[in-house]
Amino acid sequence: xxxERDRLAEDFLSFALLAPRAxxxxxxxxxxxxRIAGWGITHVAACVMMDHERRxxxxxxxxxxxxxxxxxxxxxxxYLDDPVIDYAMRADKAEYWDEAFDSSRIGKPARRVxxxxxxxxxxxxxxxxxxxxxxxxxxxxxQGERLERHPDVxxxxxxxxxxxxxxxxxxxxxxxxxxxRFAGLNTRQMQVLHLAALGRRNxxxxxxxxxxxxTVEYHLANIHQQIGARNTKEAIAIIHSAPETLSxxx
Amino acid sequence: xxxxxxxxANRSRYADQLEEMFKQRHDVFVEGRGWHELRRxxxxxxxxxxTEETVYLLALGDAGEVYASGRMNPTSGxxxxxxxxVLRKKFAMRAPPRSxxxxxxxxxxxxxxxxxxxxxxxESLYMILVALQEFAVRRNIIEAISILEMPALSRFQSMxxxxxxxxxxxxxETDHGLGEALAAIWKTGPACLASARLKTxxxxxxxxxxxxxxxxxxxxxxxxQLLASAADLRSPEAQSRALHAVHALxxxxxxxxxxxxxx
Numbered sequence: 001x002x003x004e005r006d007r008l009a010e011d012f013l014s015f016a017l018l019a020p021r022a023x024x025x026x027x028x029x030x031x032x033x034x035r036i037a038g039w040g041i042t043h044v045a046a047c048v049m050m051d052h053e054r055r056x057x058x059x060x061x062x063x064x065x066x067x068x069x070x071x072x073x074x075x076x077x078x079y080l081d082d083p084v085i086d087y088a089m090r091a092d093k094a095e096y097w098d099e100a101f102d103s104s105r106i107g108k109p110a111r112r113v114x115x116x117x118x119x120x121x122x123x124x125x126x127x128x129x130x131x132x133x134x135x136x137x138x139x140x141x142x143q144g145e146r147l148e149r150h151p152d153v154x155x156x157x158x159x160x161x162x163x164x165x166x167x168x169x170x171x172x173x174x175x176x177x178x179x180x181r182f183a184g185l186n187t188r189q190m191q192v193l194h195l196a197a198l199g200r201r202n203x204x205x206x207x208x209x210x211x212x213x214x215t216v217e218y219h220l221a222n223i224h225q226q227i228g229a230r231n232t233k234e235a236i237a238i239i240h241s242a243p244e245t246l247s248x249x250x
Numbered sequence: 251x252x253x254x255x256x257x258x259a260n261r262s263r264y265a266d267q268l269e270e271m272f273k274q275r276h277d278v279f280v281e282g283r284g285w286h287e288l289r290r291x292x293x294x295x296x297x298x299x300x301t302e303e304t305v306y307l308l309a310l311g312d313a314g315e316v317y318a319s320g321r322m323n324p325t326s327g328x329x330x331x332x333x334x335x336v337l338r339k340k341f342a343m344r345a346p347p348r349s350x351x352x353x354x355x356x357x358x359x360x361x362x363x364x365x366x367x368x369x370x371x372x373e374s375l376y377m378i379l380v381a382l383q384e385f386a387v388r389r390n391i392i393e394a395i396s397i398l399e400m401p402a403l404s405r406f407q408s409m410x411x412x413x414x415x416x417x418x419x420x421x422x423e424t425d426h427g428l429g430e431a432l433a434a435i436w437k438t439g440p441a442c443l444a445s446a447r448l449k450t451x452x453x454x455x456x457x458x459x460x461x462x463x464x465x466x467x468x469x470x471x472x473x474x475q476l477l478a479s480a481a482d483l484r485s486p487e488a489q490s491r492a493l494h495a496v497h498a499l500x501x502x503x504x505x506x507x508x509x510x511x512x513x
Contacts, residue, residue, distance in 0.1 A: 006343070008418055009343050009415075009418045013344075016413070016414055016415050020412050130404045131401045131404055131405055132405065132408040133450075151421065155418050155420065155430065156418050158400055159400075159403070159415065159419045159432060162400070162404040163407065166404060166407040167407075200441065200445070203440075204440065204441045204444050207441075
């Protein structure tokens with residue numbers, strides 16, 4: 001495959017500009033799919049979070065996982081101690097599966113995991129660790145039959161993973177707001193609470209939504225009452241404790 | 251711990267700390283990351299972008315020890331992504347903005363978890379990140395540019411600071427294998443500062459700018475302990491009042507009136 005560097009740059013830049021403004025998971029994913037079409041990727045998902053001490057924890061999961069592999073992965077509780085991801089973490093860099101294979105740097109347990117993935121159609125993959133501001137690490141996983149190996153493509157895949165991972169997490173909060181006890185909130189209340197959950201101050205929310213600070217405070221007071229929270233901090237905690245969904249509600 | 255804003259005006263008051271910072275930069279970038287082009291015989295990392303215009307942000311402890319640091323240069327002057335520069339050609343496929351209101355951030359050093367433990371290392375790094383935004387707000391800087399290593403890109407992005415690439419990620423050779431970075435513009439301003447404060451939990455102001463040294467030959471030392479005590483106060487109002495008082499005291503100190511002021 002010939003790779004035009006300018007075209008790659010254009011695709012990457014346009015995704016970086018679009019991602020913070022994406023309206024939903026499906027929107028973000030659709031735009032990502034457009035840009036990675038032709039590189040042999042069939043599935044892309046951010047599926048595992050690790051804390052700053054490199055211990056596995058189940059975190060936000062979004063994207064388009066290979067469901068057969070996800071069934072095996074979670075059925076076998078591989079996320080508790082996945083030797084492949086553990087290897088990628090220790091190496092602290094993105095890895096194509098076969099590179100790790102070829103160099104014989106991974107052991108039998110990791111080969112077993114990769115073999116299980118291959119059995120359900122994930123024969124090739126590229127794992128990109130995405131470190132977050134607090135030391136947590138999200139892993140974005142590209143999967144397919146045979147992925148493009150051009151170095152510029154690999155660089156762009158790593159860059160796309162950053163925007164897909166960080167903005168996908170933001171959209172996950174948004175999707176959680178659409179379920180459970182948040183269902184009764186109106187559109188404006190949703191917007192206010194979403195921005196509050198992203199860490200904006202009342203003043204910034206007011207400026208972003210073209211409202212007065214008093215109106216923002218009014219909306220927040222109503223939100224607290226409707227969802228049974230004492231304050232905004234508690235409302236945000238409720239969002240984070242809401243159940244995570246594999247699929248995008250959009 | 252406070253983040254000191256070291257400018258050309260007050261630089262002579264921080265000679266020891268700047269020396270320590272240059273050595274730390276060497277340890278981190280030359281020895282740690284293998285950026286061999288920066289190697290100098292004196293074991294310090296100083297290059298052509300450490301200029302008179304450069305502002306250093308130094309996270310300093312009670313005894314003046316350096317916990318973290320960052321380098322800021324206005325893009326209207328010399329900076330790494332300047333036109334015709336080697337790094338510009340390598341990393342930027344689009345021209346970066348050039349303005350006195352757009353600054354370049356570089357040489358972000360912080361943490362040292364091996365030396366100070368993971369929690370303290372993270373706190374000092376958080377201090378510098380908040381300080382970057384606080385500095386930008388104070389100086390009316392609208393955005394910043396940097397050559398960001400990939401982990402820094404995702405950390406900035408997850409901090410809520412929107413980053414816009416100026417090119418695709420580029421690999422480069424180091425003594426320890428391949429590294430990867432990209433040139434990007436990142437947002438600064440009150441919203442980014444608010445996001446940084448919320449995510450790091452640092453609610454008080456962290457940047458302290460000492461008065462200019464009156465006598466560059468015999469600069470007055472900074473009273474780090476006094477400043478740190480003021481910065482440790484819990485409420486922002488109390489901290490602001492205390493820092494203001496300390497600042498005034500230090501101004502008088504630099505004019506030789508400390509004894510009179512203390513009495």
